[in-house]
Amino acid sequence: MRDFPLWSLPASVVLVALLCLVFCSGLTRVTAAPLCTNAEAGCHVLSLANLFDRVIQHSARMHGISNDLHSEFELYFLPSKNQIGRVSRNCHTSTILTPNGKENAQRMAREELTEVILKLLVAWRDPLWHFHQSMAHYHDFNDFSSNKSLKMSDMVHELRNGVQRVVEKMQTLGILSNSVSSLSSPEAFLTSDSAEWRLMKDYELLYCFRRDSNKVQNYLKILKCRIVPEDGC
Amino acid sequence: TMKKVGEVLPLLLLLAFVPHTDGTRHSLPGKPTQIRCRSPEKETFTCRWEPGSDGGLPTTYALYYRKEGSDVVHECPDYHTAGQNSCFFNKNNTVIWVNYNITVVATNALGRTFSDPVDIDVVYIVMPHPPEKLEVTVMKDQGWPFLRVSWDPPPKADTRSGWITLIYELRVKLEGESKWEHHLAGQQKMFNIFSLRSGGTYLIQVRCKPDHGFWSEWSSTSYIKVPEYLHREKSVWILISVFSAFILLILTCLIHMNSRSLKHCMLPPVPGPKIKGFDKQLLKSGFSALVVSDFPPTTSNYEDLLVAYLEVYIPEQQEPMVDKSTDLHDGCLKSTGHTSDSDSGRGSCDSDTLLMDKCEAAKEEEQQLDQEGSQTGTEAQGHQEPWEKEAMTCARKDIVSPDASSGKAETWPSVFSPVLPYSPGPRGPQSSLEMAKQHCLSDKQFPPGPLCMGQSTKEALQSNYWEVCFNNEQPHAQTEAQQQLQAHRDLNVSVNDKKTPAGLLLPTRSTDYVEVQRVNKENLVLLHPIPSDHGHESSCPPTGQGTDYSKVKRVDNGNVLLLQRDVVEEESTETNAATESCYTSYITTATQKPTTCSQAALPVQDERVLTVSGYVDTATMFSLHTC
Numbered sequence A: 001m002r003d004f005p006l007w008s009l010p011a012s013v014v015l016v017a018l019l020c021l022v023f024c025s026g027l028t029r030v031t032a033a034p035l036c037t038n039a040e041a042g043c044h045v046l047s048l049a050n051l052f053d054r055v056i057q058h059s060a061r062m063h064g065i066s067n068d069l070h071s072e073f074e075l076y077f078l079p080s081k082n083q084i085g086r087v088s089r090n091c092h093t094s095t096i097l098t099p100n101g102k103e104n105a106q107r108m109a110r111e112e113l114t115e116v117i118l119k120l121l122v123a124w125r126d127p128l129w130h131f132h133q134s135m136a137h138y139h140d141f142n143d144f145s146s147n148k149s150l151k152m153s154d155m156v157h158e159l160r161n162g163v164q165r166v167v168e169k170m171q172t173l174g175i176l177s178n179s180v181s182s183l184s185s186p187e188a189f190l191t192s193d194s195a196e197w198r199l200m201k202d203y204e205l206l207y208c209f210r211r212d213s214n215k216v217q218n219y220l221k222i223l224k225c226r227i228v229p230e231d232g233c
Numbered sequence B: 001t002m003k004k005v006g007e008v009l010p011l012l013l014l015l016a017f018v019p020h021t022d023g024t025r026h027s028l029p030g031k032p033t034q035i036r037c038r039s040p041e042k043e044t045f046t047c048r049w050e051p052g053s054d055g056g057l058p059t060t061y062a063l064y065y066r067k068e069g070s071d072v073v074h075e076c077p078d079y080h081t082a083g084q085n086s087c088f089f090n091k092n093n094t095v096i097w098v099n100y101n102i103t104v105v106a107t108n109a110l111g112r113t114f115s116d117p118v119d120i121d122v123v124y125i126v127m128p129h130p131p132e133k134l135e136v137t138v139m140k141d142q143g144w145p146f147l148r149v150s151w152d153p154p155p156k157a158d159t160r161s162g163w164i165t166l167i168y169e170l171r172v173k174l175e176g177e178s179k180w181e182h183h184l185a186g187q188q189k190m191f192n193i194f195s196l197r198s199g200g201t202y203l204i205q206v207r208c209k210p211d212h213g214f215w216s217e218w219s220s221t222s223y224i225k226v227p228e229y230l231h232r233e234k235s236v237w238i239l240i241s242v243f244s245a246f247i248l249l250i251l252t253c254l255i256h257m258n259s260r261s262l263k264h265c266m267l268p269p270v271p272g273p274k275i276k277g278f279d280k281q282l283l284k285s286g287f288s289a290l291v292v293s294d295f296p297p298t299t300s301n302y303e304d305l306l307v308a309y310l311e312v313y314i315p316e317q318q319e320p321m322v323d324k325s326t327d328l329h330d331g332c333l334k335s336t337g338h339t340s341d342s343d344s345g346r347g348s349c350d351s352d353t354l355l356m357d358k359c360e361a362a363k364e365e366e367q368q369l370d371q372e373g374s375q376t377g378t379e380a381q382g383h384q385e386p387w388e389k390e391a392m393t394c395a396r397k398d399i400v401s402p403d404a405s406s407g408k409a410e411t412w413p414s415v416f417s418p419v420l421p422y423s424p425g426p427r428g429p430q431s432s433l434e435m436a437k438q439h440c441l442s443d444k445q446f447p448p449g450p451l452c453m454g455q456s457t458k459e460a461l462q463s464n465y466w467e468v469c470f471n472n473e474q475p476h477a478q479t480e481a482q483q484q485l486q487a488h489r490d491l492n493v494s495v496n497d498k499k500t501p502a503g504l505l506l507p508t509r510s511t512d513y514v515e516v517q518r519v520n521k522e523n524l525v526l527l528h529p530i531p532s533d534h535g536h537e538s539s540c541p542p543t544g545q546g547t548d549y550s551k552v553k554r555v556d557n558g559n560v561l562l563l564q565r566d567v568v569e570e571e572s573t574e575t576n577a578a579t580e581s582c583y584t585s586y587i588t589t590a591t592q593k594p595t596t597c598s599q600a601a602l603p604v605q606d607e608r609v610l611t612v613s614g615y616v617d618t619a620t621m622f623s624l625h626t627c
Helices: A008-027 A048-077 A102-107 A110-123 A125-135 A143-173 A192-199 A202-227 B002-022 B232-257 B259-266 B280-284 B288-292 B299-305 B319-330 B356-372 B385-405 B480-496 B569-592 B603-613 B618-623
Strands: B033-038 B045-050 B060-067 B073-075 B086-089 B099-107 B112-114 B118-121 B132-141 B144-152 B166-174 B181-186 B190-193 B201-210 B222-225 B435-441 B451-454 B464-469 B513-519 B524-530 B550-556 B560-565
Touching: A008 B232, A048 A143, A048 A202, A102 A202, A110 A125, A110 A143, A110 A202, A125 A143, A125 A202, A143 A202, B033 B099, B033 B118, B045 B060, B045 B099, B132 B201, B132 B222, B144 B166, B144 B201, B166 B190, B181 B190, B232 B259
Parallel strands: B435 B464
Antiparallel strands: B033 B045, B045 B086, B060 B073, B060 B099, B099 B112, B099 B118, B132 B144, B144 B190, B166 B181, B166 B201, B201 B222, B435 B451, B451 B464, B464 B524, B513 B524, B550 B560
């Protein structure tokens, strides 16, 4: 009947203690609250600051990926350094007027800034998608870069949705006036030079997007610290 | 050749002259190298370069830059703010997210030297100043101290507006150590350091970095001394005690779990009893098991231990039996071991000379007497008139021969022996007994009490059980044996009275011998008739039916009470012969059977008894046999 070995008892004691530790630590963990937009009963309404933080984090991640891709591209195809001067033409988003300095950015109204952000994000949706398609043809590029390009194009889309959500929230809160008309029809952002990006080479595309993602991130931060200057500013 | 020499010579002279006049060589300035531009707050930036050789001539450096998308070349607006070989771009001249193409030109009297162009974007060249106002304090967390480090961002970096986001890193080391301990603090401007060495001095530095940029320089060092808070030895002792307590607990549990096996190992168990047929488990439950179960053996086993059969003699007189009852106690009351075979007791009647019926009757009588046990040599009186006479007749016959063979009357064992109070009767399966006959006798003349002999009327003939129940309320009875003897006596007495008690249900012609099968708890003597062989004819002449008792001729060593049919004393001679012969065979058969109890002869008394009246005092006889 009692034929289990002697050593099994301390082993079982230790196991029980470990299990207790695991469970106890699990009990103290805070469960995530579900998101809801219309403040329905039983769900947590995210604060504007929270929304901003999420969006900013997303843009930061997007910029990181674009930075990595750009560096890899430089390493592969342009071994000599300081080749950024080789950009033959301007980025296709150069037509979008973006503040190039802190004073300029701070002087800009919230609505303008928000529009700029949205314009940028919309302008890059198609080019990134095509960039991802062209990446597949590169045999030299590893799969990791290919995945990054895909992720990058997805993130642009997600970020744009997120920013729109923030804008909606701001408008409901009365922070933002309803003059931001570009929300409903993002295609209005596209200028006549929208096809210009097709002429750009892949490297130039990466270069331009790297910059623009940085702009988006920066503008979002400025907006956040201007509207909801809680912790982090 | 002469021409060539003429050309070379002035050149050589020129070369020789030049050093003499200047002392140094003059050349174009060297190319400025290492152009590095940094922005501390993403609003301004400074470019620095390394000048090359100046070529021996005063060399001036100029920085030209071109912005992206424009071909206009600008020159550095400020060469002095940032120091030598630097160019400072103020806020008005700084554009973010715009590519700068910068070139440094060294110029001297001989010419200009261009450096390699450098493309920069201010966003990616941000290197802030180190954090300021580093403060370290010692705080206590439940008795354990820790360091709280706090700082401020560099003043110029505008983190408040969100223009620039800084992340911080600090490093700690004990005084005297060489290796720093790095901690990443993220965007917070405060950090806690735990697990300090008691009494040690710590050095702390902090630096910062924008999310895409360069790390700043380390801030100035802050020194902090941690107070003494706990002796190292005490903590060690605490650890040791806890650990040992844990081990002790485990050991205790182990021992407890395996206590049984340990006990078995160290203290081997006492070997249990090994008695054949003994059930150890039953014994453990208590000694009542012994009593309750097969010991005393049940009905089926009685036959193994008890006498196969007993011949019952009904005593003639009460008094002599009473007197001699005491003697019976000394004797051995025993029951013969009876291997109940079919011819137990029948053998005596198998002889030609015997009438079967009579023999059976006689046997019954004998058995009845035997059951009484305490009486030896008493003459059993037939309980029932019909068979009594025949039994007596048979008995007589039997008695005759033994007389001839041996003049010794021997006691015959009684059914009831004190040693084996529940001596079993003949074996059940072997016996042909089927039913028990109960015949209760109740006679008023018996002060002690009624004696019962049970007989069922279902089967009159063979295989009848006789149960003799005895009343223990005997005045003389003191011991169990005495009681039994008493009972026997009573039975005998009652029978001798020749009064057929009411309720006698003896069959008319049942002349079977009765074997005492066993004596049960209630002092019931269970008789079983010996299956008689009807084929045998008893040559015993049927005697008169008047006599209701029989004389005991003697008791031989076969534990057989020899009945002597004695209807009339005068007729004894005639009938005795017949009866004696009848009994002879019976006796012989009886002797063959082993007896469990030793027999004590009753020589003197028996002879006396016999000689006197031919009657055997059953009391006397029975007293001799005690087992």
